[in-house]
Structure formats: C-alpha cells, structure tokens
Amino acid sequence: MNQGSDHLDRVIDLLSKMPGVGKKSAQRMAYRILELPNEYAFELSESIRALKEKLRYCSRCFNFSSAELCLLCADTRRDPSLLCVVEDASSIKNIERSARYLGLYHVLQGVLSPMHGIGPKELRYDELLDRVAQGSYDEVILALNPTVEGEATASFLAESLKLRNVKVTRIATGIPMGGSLDYCDDVTMASAMDNRRPMN
Ligand SMILES: [Zn+2]
Structure with a gap:
C-alpha cells in the first residue's frame, strides 16, 4: 500500500x-x-x-449558535406564545423549511432511552420546565421523532407539563404526502388512523 x-x-x-x-x-x-x-x-x-x-449552544433554546442567543431566539418577529420541542437542532431546519411555524424552539438534545442510560437529567428537560414556568406560552408543541423513544418521551413531557397550565400538542404522524397506502407500514397506518381529522 x-x-x-x-x-x-x-x-x-x-x-x-x-x-x-x-x-x-x-x-x-x-x-x-x-x-x-x-x-x-x-x-x-x-x-x-x-x-x-x-458554534456553541444558544443559552435559551440549545440550538447551535455563534452568539449567546441564536438567530431564532433573537428574532423579535417570532411568536413568543408558541414553543416547539424538538429532539435535535437539525429538526429545526426541517420545520423552518416548511414555513408553517413562526414560534420559538427548545432543543431537548435527545430523547429518553433508559436502555442507553439516558434519563431526564441527560436532556435539556429541566431547562424546558424552567422556560415554560417563566415564559407565557399558550402552547407547547412536541415535535419529537415518531420512534418508540420519541413517543415515550412525548408522553413523559406531556405528563410533566400537565400542571403548568399550558396546552400541549403533538405533531401529527401518518401517510407521507405523495405516498401510497400500498407502501405504508403497519405502525404508520395505525398512527394515520389515530390522527385522522374532521373534514366537515
Ligand atoms: Zn435559541
């Protein structure tokens, strides 16, 4: 060689x-x-x-940032009554691309995974509770990945936020746009059925 x-x-x-x-x-x-x-x-x-x-972590949302606050947290045009919780910073880029969400974010930096020794202390969980306690959020949107761990983490967060007088929602999961029911796996199909919405 x-x-x-x-x-x-x-x-x-x-x-x-x-x-x-x-x-x-x-x-x-x-x-x-x-x-x-x-x-x-x-x-x-x-x-x-x-x-x-x-790059370092934004001191408020834990997105990557070159300053104390990231561009999203520093942007006063964002809706301060909405908080979207994501698993990692790359999810923010995907949600921003959709141009459907104008609120703030919180990066959890992972999801609960007892098998890998990841509990609430390993995540930005306390920081989330502090933000919700100190902020005036009308709604916390859980936009975690639809995995077994993501689902378990979403349930755990929803339970934790129950007493905080804030509406907690979970992003819908189901059939991808342009997809076909023929190629849909059982879990996705079940989720799509669970998340159906009224049309009239
Ligand atoms: Zn930030």
Missing part, C-alpha cells in the same frame, strides 16, 4: 462515520474531492473547522 492510499483511506474512513454514508458513498465522495479544485477541498475543511470552533 502506498502513502497516497493511506491518505485516501483516512478520508474514506472519516466520511463513512456520517449518518447515511456507507463505505461506498464515502469512497465516491473522497474521489470526488480529489477531482474538484483545491479551493473546494480547502474551503470544505476550513468550514468544518469553523463549525466546531465558532
């Missing part, structure tokens, strides 16, 4: 740690980086470095 392939293997190995990227995709990416101009590769590595060096 020559030295060149050592470098290549290292990049492939590092890239393959990314979610959804297997060895083969990592290999294609690494070769693509080699083909692209130097500037691209240097900007890529620099931007990743800046990401780690410049």
